[in-house]
Amino acid sequence: LECVKADLAIMCARAEGGKIKSSARRALASSDFLYLSTLGVTAVPAKRQFEHFCAALTTELDFGGLPIVTREDFPLLLSRIFRREKFAEPVAPFTGPVIVTSD
Secondary structure: OOOOOOOEEEEEEEOOOOOHHHHHHHHHOOOOOEEEEEOOOOOHHHHHHHHHHOOOHHHHHOOOOOOOHHHHHHHHHHHHHOOOHHOOOOOOOOOOOOOOOOO
16 A cells, blocks of 8 residues: 555554554555454454453554454445446447458
8 A cells, every 4th residue: 555546555463462463554544445354253242352362462553443344244345345336438449359261
């Protein structure tokens, strides 16, 4: 996110937490969503695990109102990614393949 301007940025974190690199802290400020990755728990326990992890941190993280989502929120994420107005228009109309035959 330092070198490109993203239309949508999703930061991924383990629900149970882990080491947070300084580059991840910087990227968090440019993120649109924080996705909590879990192996088996549902949204409520995953968010609770993440809250416990954040409460135990010695350095405070500023989420700035960042939506925190889980796999149960995929419809929300997909609606943001696949907005109709985001699709690029073709540069030139596609005419289809040209078929050449010889006798």
